[in-house]
Amino acid sequence: MKHIIALASKIAFTLALLYLILDRVYHASFLSVMFIALFLGFVSYLSGDMLVLPRTNNITASLADFGLSFVILWVFVLTQTRNDFSPFGAALLSAACLTVFEYFFHRYLLKNVLDENFQNELSARDNTLQYQTETADELFPETNEKHKE
Incomplete structure (x- = not known):
């Protein structure tokens, strides 16, 4: 139920x-704006909010949502509106405002x-990467001379 309320509020604010x-x-x-708000709300909730x-x-997820919103809105503005303005500027302004909300x-x-399980995992997770290599004492392993005959 929490996800439904969160998704509905996200779509409402996006609209x-x-x-x-x-x-x-x-x-x-308005019909085009409503369609793109529904589409963008579902896609960004599933990808940015539940996966990323x-x-x-939060910053990385907000930047990912910015990129996703910008690309979707740019395609939308190019295809659904009159071209007497800059589609790039409209998509950039819309995506920037949505990114502030997303944060x-x-x-x-x-x-x-x-x-709560996610919160415990998130706080307990160590974000430092620790790499380990395998080492050996010999530089040149001994070969078995009996097998060469």
Whole structure:
């Protein structure tokens, strides 16, 4: 139930933010904005929030969400809006605003949505990489002369 509430709130905020930027400023249709908010909300929740965030930290997950949002929004703006403005600028502005929201949303997820087992694993995990190599005493191993006959 926690995931459903988190996903619904993410989609609602994404819709509100994209409505303000893409519909009011760049004159995209509301139906298109609603579709892209639903699509972007589901994709970024599954990839950024459930896959990247548990394995990395908040900053990395926010940057991954920025890249994903930027690419999806750029394609959307190129195909669904009038081209009397810069699609790059519209996608960049929208993705940057969504990234600020994502940073705080990830903090909410870490505190309230992700289970306690995950929190214990996250705090106990040692992030330092320790490499080990195998060594031997001989530089040149002895060969068995009997097998050469």
